[in-house]
Every structure is written in C-alpha cells, then in structure tokens.
Amino acid sequence: NAGVTQTPKFQVLKTGQSMTLQCAQDMNHNSMYWYRQDPGMGLRLIYYSASEGTTDKGEVPNGYNVSRLNKREFSLRLESAAPSQTSVYFCASDLTGGLTGELFFGEGSRLTVL
Amino acid sequence: AQSVSQHNHHVILSEAASLELGCNYSYGGTVNLFWYVQYPGQHLQLLLKYFSGDPLVKGIKGFEAEFIKSKFSFNLRKPSVQWSDTAEYFCAVNGRTGRRALTFGSGTRLQVQP
Numbered sequence: 001n002a003g004v005t006q007t008p009k010f011q012v013l014k015t016g017q018s019m020t021l022q023c024a025q026d027m028n029h030n031s032m033y034w035y036r037q038d039p040g041m042g043l044r045l046i047y048y049s050a051s052e053g054t055t056d057k058g059e060v061p062n063g064y065n066v067s068r069l070n071k072r073e074f075s076l077r078l079e080s081a082a083p084s085q086t087s088v089y090f091c092a093s094d095l096t097g098g099l100t101g102e103l104f105f106g107e108g109s110r111l112t113v114l
Numbered sequence: 115a116q117s118v119s120q121h122n123h124h125v126i127l128s129e130a131a132s133l134e135l136g137c138n139y140s141y142g143g144t145v146n147l148f149w150y151v152q153y154p155g156q157h158l159q160l161l162l163k164y165f166s167g168d169p170l171v172k173g174i175k176g177f178e179a180e181f182i183k184s185k186f187s188f189n190l191r192k193p194s195v196q197w198s199d200t201a202e203y204f205c206a207v208n209g210r211t212g213r214r215a216l217t218f219g220s221g222t223r224l225q226v227q228p
Contacts, residue, residue: 043158048215098214
C-alpha cells in the first residue's frame with residue numbers, strides 16, 4: 001500500500017505565483033487534513049475534510065483553498081504565493097474523523113516562496 | 115481554542131539516560147491525548163494515545179506517558195534512551211466533541227548521543 005502520497009515533494013515559487021499540492025490516500029479513509037510545519041511552531045492545521053464533500057477551515061487557512069475531489073484526493077491550492085507560505089506541508093488522513101486520533105501522514109512537500 | 119505547549123525545544127541526552135518530555139494542554143472540555151514521533155527522513159507516526167482509564171499509557175519502543183488531569187499534562191517518558199530514539203516528538207490533543215482534528219504542539223527535538 002502506498003498510504004498517503006503527496007506531490008510534488010519540492011517546489012520553488014516566486015511571490016505571486018500559484019500552485020496546487022496534491023494528496024491521495026488509498027486506505028479508504030473518510031477524513032483528510034492539510035498541515036504546515038514550521039520551525040518552533042509544530043504542525044498547524046490549514047484545512048480539513050471530515051468526509052467527502054465537506055471542507056472546514058483550521059487554524060491558519062488564510063491564503064489557501066482546498067478541494068476534496070473525491071474520497072481519495074484532497075488538494076491544497078495557493079492562489080498567490082507569499083514568502084510567509086514557505087513551509088513543509090503535510091497531508092494526512094484517518095478513517096474515523098479524529099475519533100481514534102491515529103493520523104496517517106504523507107512524506108511532506110517542501111515549498112519555498114522567493 | 116485548544117492549544118498544546120511543549121516546553122523543551124531541543125534535548126540532548128546520552129544513551130541509557132532517562133527521558134521526560136513535557137506537554138501541557140489547554141482545552142475547555144474532555145480531551146484525547148497523543149504523542150507522535152518523526153524519525154529523520156520518515157513520516158510522522160503515532161507513538162501512543164490516551165482516551166480514558168489508566169492514566170499511565172504505554173506505547174511502542176518502550177515509551178510511556180502519564181496523564182495528570184489536575185496539571186493538564188501528558189508527559190512522555192522512557193527509562194533508558196537509545197541512539198535510535200533520535201527524532202522529533204510532538205504532543206497532540208483533540209476534543210471529544212466538536213472539531214476532532216488534532217492540535218499539535220511545537221515539537222521537541224531529541225538528540226541521543228552514543
């Protein structure tokens with residue numbers, strides 16, 4: 001099983017450019033999440049999708065949009081990238097919408113905005 | 115809003131030393147508590163979790179954590195660390211009602227010297 005797959009793994013953008021981070025899971029999980037990881041700040045929730053067809057804002061949603069394309073896929077879009085969005089982005093999924101707390105994470109996508 | 119504090123940002127220990135990493139949380143309700151670990155170059159993975167019952171929970175690789183409700187704490191311990199425990203450790207919490215997405219602490223980087 002691939003688990004949670006994120007693409008791309010690395011990306012460099014210029015300020016103002018747009019891009020989409022893709023995430024797919026093959027575990028038939030209901031819930032999916034996007035976190036960003038910054039030094040000294042841990043993981044902060046950007047958006048999540050409790051189930052197919054729903055999305056909700058997390059702690060730091062500004063500057064991002066998401067799409068739950070189907071049960072497997074959850075994409076994160078930066079419409080106009082800013083240097084403050086330089087970070088490592090993690091997609092995660094779980095079966096029970098947080099009931100068990102066991103998230104399965106992707107490998108991360110390192111984004112640099114110049 | 116819920117929050118998690120990890121006071122130790124970087125800990126350096128020698129092999130066989132004992133480990134205790136602090137975690138305090140703030141939340142206006144009943145919580146579930148977790149420790150996640152990120153080994154170098156690997157995915158974040160669940161180390162242990164507490165939902166209810168015995169406040170001393172045991173996880174993988176000899177780790178344990180104790181929930182002290184009166185102190186809002188969930189400290190991680192290991193009697194004797196190994197070089198292979200070098201990793202970043204994250205405490206996390208979610209509520210049992212409402213939004214169940216996990217809130218993570220800022221992380222503690224543990225370096226074990228051989």
